[in-house]
Amino acid sequence: MLLVHFLRDTCVLTGTHVGCETTLCGACTVLMEGKAVKSCTVLAVQADGSEITTIEGVAHNGDLHPLQQSFWECHALQCGYCTPGMILTGIDLLRNNPKPTREEIAHGLEGNLCRCTGYSHIIDAIESAAQKISKERQRA
Amino acid sequence: MTVSKRTGYFGKSIKRVEDPRLIKGIATYVDDLRLAGTLHTMILRSPYAHAKILSIQTGAAAALEGVVGVFTGTDINPNCGLLPCAAEAPDLKSPKHTVLANGRVYYVGHPVAVVVAADRYAARDALDLIEVDYDSLPVVSDPEKALQDGSPLTHPELGTNVAFTWSVASGDLDAEFAKADRIIKQRMVHQRLTPMAIEPRGCVASYNAGDGALTLWTSTQIPHLIRTLLPGMIGIPENRIRIVAPEVGGGFGSKLNLYVEEALCSHLSMRLKAPIKWIESRRENAMATIHGRDQVGEYEIAVKKNGTILAIRAKTIADIGSYLQLLTPAIPTLTGLMLPGCYKMNAIRMDVTGVYTHKMSTDAYRGAGRPEASYAIERIMDLVAADLGLDRIKLRLKHFPKPDKFPFHTASGLTYDSGNYRATLKKAQKLASWDTLLKRQAKERKSGKLFGVGVSTYVEICALGPSKMMAAGGWEWGCVRIEMSGKVTAITGVTPHGQGQETSFAQIVADHLGVPMEDIVVCRGDTSVAHYGRDTYGSRATALGGTALIMCIDKIVAKARQLAAHLLRAKVEDVVFRDGQFLVKGAPKTNIGWATLAQEAYLAKNLPANFEPGLEASSFFEPTNCTYPFGTHIVAVEVDRSTGEVKIRDYVAVDDCGHQVNPLLVEGQVQGGIAHSLGQALFERTVYDEEGQLLTGEFMDYPLPRAKDIPDYVMGSTVTPSPSNPMGIKGVGEAGTIGATPAIANAVMDALAPLGIRHLDLPLLPEKIWRAINDR
Numbered sequence: 067m068l069l070v071h072f073l074r075d076t077c078v079l080t081g082t083h084v085g086c087e088t089t090l091c092g093a094c095t096v097l098m099e100g101k102a103v104k105s106c107t108v109l110a111v112q113a114d115g116s117e118i119t120t121i122e123g124v125a126h127n128g129d130l131h132p133l134q135q136s137f138w139e140c141h142a143l144q145c146g147y148c149t150p151g152m153i154l155t156g157i158d159l160l161r162n163n164p165k166p167t168r169e170e171i172a173h174g175l176e177g178n179l180c181r182c183t184g185y186s187h188i189i190d191a192i193e194s195a196a197q198k199i200s201k202e203r204q205r206a
Numbered sequence: 207m208t209v210s211k212r213t214g215y216f217g218k219s220i221k222r223v224e225d226p227r228l229i230k231g232i233a234t235y236v237d238d239l240r241l242a243g244t245l246h247t248m249i250l251r252s253p254y255a256h257a258k259i260l261s262i263q264t265g266a267a268a269a270l271e272g273v274v275g276v277f278t279g280t281d282i283n284p285n286c287g288l289l290p291c292a293a294e295a296p297d298l299k300s301p302k303h304t305v306l307a308n309g310r311v312y313y314v315g316h317p318v319a320v321v322v323a324a325d326r327y328a329a330r331d332a333l334d335l336i337e338v339d340y341d342s343l344p345v346v347s348d349p350e351k352a353l354q355d356g357s358p359l360t361h362p363e364l365g366t367n368v369a370f371t372w373s374v375a376s377g378d379l380d381a382e383f384a385k386a387d388r389i390i391k392q393r394m395v396h397q398r399l400t401p402m403a404i405e406p407r408g409c410v411a412s413y414n415a416g417d418g419a420l421t422l423w424t425s426t427q428i429p430h431l432i433r434t435l436l437p438g439m440i441g442i443p444e445n446r447i448r449i450v451a452p453e454v455g456g457g458f459g460s461k462l463n464l465y466v467e468e469a470l471c472s473h474l475s476m477r478l479k480a481p482i483k484w485i486e487s488r489r490e491n492a493m494a495t496i497h498g499r500d501q502v503g504e505y506e507i508a509v510k511k512n513g514t515i516l517a518i519r520a521k522t523i524a525d526i527g528s529y530l531q532l533l534t535p536a537i538p539t540l541t542g543l544m545l546p547g548c549y550k551m552n553a554i555r556m557d558v559t560g561v562y563t564h565k566m567s568t569d570a571y572r573g574a575g576r577p578e579a580s581y582a583i584e585r586i587m588d589l590v591a592a593d594l595g596l597d598r599i600k601l602r603l604k605h606f607p608k609p610d611k612f613p614f615h616t617a618s619g620l621t622y623d624s625g626n627y628r629a630t631l632k633k634a635q636k637l638a639s640w641d642t643l644l645k646r647q648a649k650e651r652k653s654g655k656l657f658g659v660g661v662s663t664y665v666e667i668c669a670l671g672p673s674k675m676m677a678a679g680g681w682e683w684g685c686v687r688i689e690m691s692g693k694v695t696a697i698t699g700v701t702p703h704g705q706g707q708e709t710s711f712a713q714i715v716a717d718h719l720g721v722p723m724e725d726i727v728v729c730r731g732d733t734s735v736a737h738y739g740r741d742t743y744g745s746r747a748t749a750l751g752g753t754a755l756i757m758c759i760d761k762i763v764a765k766a767r768q769l770a771a772h773l774l775r776a777k778v779e780d781v782v783f784r785d786g787q788f789l790v791k792g793a794p795k796t797n798i799g800w801a802t803l804a805q806e807a808y809l810a811k812n813l814p815a816n817f818e819p820g821l822e823a824s825s826f827f828e829p830t831n832c833t834y835p836f837g838t839h840i841v842a843v844e845v846d847r848s849t850g851e852v853k854i855r856d857y858v859a860v861d862d863c864g865h866q867v868n869p870l871l872v873e874g875q876v877q878g879g880i881a882h883s884l885g886q887a888l889f890e891r892t893v894y895d896e897e898g899q900l901l902t903g904e905f906m907d908y909p910l911p912r913a914k915d916i917p918d919y920v921m922g923s924t925v926t927p928s929p930s931n932p933m934g935i936k937g938v939g940e941a942g943t944i945g946a947t948p949a950i951a952n953a954v955m956d957a958l959a960p961l962g963i964r965h966l967d968l969p970l971l972p973e974k975i976w977r978a979i980n981d982r
């Protein structure tokens with residue numbers, strides 16, 4: 067059983083989407099031990115014992131994650147189907163590179179397809195989330 | 207109509223009300239539905255483009271644990287009607303489009319059998335156990351070859367591969383060609399494209415035997431049209447069918463259709479008395495969801511030496527695949543109608559031949575026939591300028607109708623509502639620093655670089671459209687209800703799937719009622735809630751659906767005014783409505799708001815004589831004309847001489863879609879549209895080989911634009927209101943896709959011009975460019 071099917075069918079966490087099942091679209095991206103993986107290429111048994119974060123677990127105590135906020139503010143989604151994967155990829159990207167350039171963001175989204183937005187607003191959103199997170203850090 | 211100044215939502219970039227559920231991952235797409243007792247289906251599809259089915263053995267599959275049934279055409283087709291096509295053409299020949307193959311297959315992906323099982327794994331395993339014996343038959347996959355004598359026939363029983371012919375003609379073409387100093391000719395291939403919404407199609411059908419009623423949740427743009435058409439296939443009347451488009455993960459025209467799977471699942475649910483689910487795989491999406499474009503055009507342009515374009519003659523072959531889907535024959539007619547673009551000319555003629563081939567059907571893909579037109583005419587403008595040694599900007603300006611010439615009658619017989627083409631062009635030139643850009647180009651060229659600058663000044667047809675020109679009604683419906691609490695429910699007949707009308711319609715309704723946006727809920731996409739509608743396509747939703755809601759509000763305000771007068775003990779004539787309050791003229795303190803009015807209207811204890819309780823109204827809006835958005839895109843590209851690779855350096859887009867309800871959403875639509883263009887211009891193409899095998903069945907072989915392909919945009923707009931609807935909206939869903947492709951193509955051809963390369967067909971893949979450079 068694929069991890070994506072385990073999440074969707076067994077855990078009924080349907081925020082993780084399927085767009086290709088061949089590791090090419092990124093709609094199924096989740097975090098496994100904090101790293102973005104495509105859950106259509108991971109077997110559920112391979113994930114046994116690992117911590118998995120899906121889009122449903124990104125907000126904390128009802129507060130949206132900075133990436134969720136920025137996606138909303140920057141109109142970084144239209145149909146929303148690619149969005150969970152984009153946000154989780156964004157989280158991983160900013161963890162590795164807290165101050166990315168637009169080019170680095172675009173590069174980081176290599177494995178995620180969006181057919182609606184044309185990506186510009188998604189890059190805007192990740193840029194603005196990076197600023198939000200760094201401000202939050204400074205405050206903390 | 208009074209629009210509240212206090213609320214002032216119209217024209218503001220407001221973040222979307224639909225987003226919280228989407229960014230939290232708690233929205234419900236069709237595959238997210240979990241109905242108790244659901245059975246899962248998988249469809250066995252033909253690996254051949256043309257073959258006779260000699261036998262199908264289903265025994266082993268049916269015997270597999272978990273499998274409920276395996277069905278073939280013999281079981282299904284006698285119980286289901288044929289798939290309808292809503293578009294007409296005078297001499298249209300249509301093959302019988304059965305739900306499953308009827309002894310013969312006509313394209314790779316043609317559904318042959320269906321497995322129903324307790325879960326998707328059992329269904330998937332069972333597919334492998336079905337044995338089909340095929341006898342392969344001669345294939346035709348090239349539309350031009352399909353027209354040659356002796357070509358294999360797609361449907362032998364039709365006796366021809368010609369599905370239909372259609373022409374648009376006006377003016378004295380021969381006389382104009384006789385007057386010409388020169389005839390410029392060019393052949394252009396508009397390659398086949400695959401829409402590739404990231405959410406594939408899918409549906410869940412649930413039949414309630416007690417009510418004799420069916421609910422179908424389907425990933426569609428057109429629940430209402432499906433409700434109209436499905437009864438003819440499954441034998442349940444329209445008023446016992448409920449279609450729901452839940453959250454839909456992108457459409458781009460590919461979900462503007464009634465598909466066999468929707469009828470199949472509905473039928474199976476009736477037959478097996480259980481909810482039936484089918485979810486398309488990506489591979490199926492590539493082979494069995496409609497494709498777009500696929501025209502070959504020969505264009506002849508009659509010109510005077512001074513550049514005056516007298517007339518255009520075009521002959522187009524449209525590859526429509528093996529079957530007619532919902533609007534298949536209508537798509538190339540839009541190309542013919544829009545071929546003159548935003549230019550004056552005296553005569554035009556376009557003859558279209560629709561041709562059957564052993565491939566998936568073509569139909570409406572973002573732009574639907576208009577991208578072919580804008581690409582052809584914008585390439586033509588550049589070719590004419592190049593051949594006559596004229597400036598391409600001056601040539602365009604010379605042929606623009608002036609703003610005071612609107613409504614403008616085109617050579618193809620359309621009436622453009624309003625326009626100021628010069629204004630978008632000038633603004634785009636300014637944003638692009640045109641003169642500096644040309645200097646930069648000269649410098650880059652001097653240093654040996656292949657640097658090109660491209661322009662397109664496009665116009666498109668939107669807000670489709672008056673019912674007279676539509677297959678099934680071009681009106682739109684809406685309903686507004688002030689609830690007893692004073693909250694507002696707005697129900698629309700359009701079916702957004704990413705465009706954001708839950709937000710833009712809330713903005714419109716809030717302003718017109720003078721209430722906060724937060725008090726409004728916009729319902730859409732469920733035919734049991736939105737009773738009627740013509741749905742979302744052709745950039746029609748905001749212009750038409752939004753207007754229908756305003757008409758409802760006008761009715762409600764008129765009614766509420768009577769109630770207010772009664773309650774305020776004033777004459778109706780003395781009551782005015784302003785900013786959400788009904789006030790008595792001269793006594794502004796005497797006022798009453800929606801909450802009180804709604805309570806009184808529903809409690810109905812103190813109403814004027816003959817006053818119907820409640821505060822609700824519904825309306826149908828029938829537009830008088832389509833709208834014609836336009837704009838100018840300017841692109842600078844650099845072509846790598848050694849690899850043929852194209853890099854976009856600058857991108858300027860100035861679009862005029864009339865008044866904008868929410869500029870942020872407009873920007874999103876334009877950027878998304880440009881991305882489709884970028885793919886079309888540079889690398890997207892659907893490929894079938896001679897045997898009709900699909901070579902682009904996955905994202906691997908059909909790459910979509912990625913984030914790194916996207917340039918930084920400079921975006922602007924002008925506002926030329928449309929007189930076709932009261933808000934002056936034109937529509938913007940397809941603008942990017944229609945305007946950008948020719949701009950990018952013109953830029954690349956401009957980069958290659960110094961090498962003497964005149965024209966290359968799309969997509970402008972590095973290999974094609976490299977060969978053109980090196981084969982000289």
Ligand code: FES
Binds near residue numbers: 083088091093107
């Ligand atoms: S579904 Fe996993 S990458 Fe597309």
Ligand code: FES
Binds near residue numbers: 144146456
């Ligand atoms: S928002 Fe629709 S695919 Fe990205």
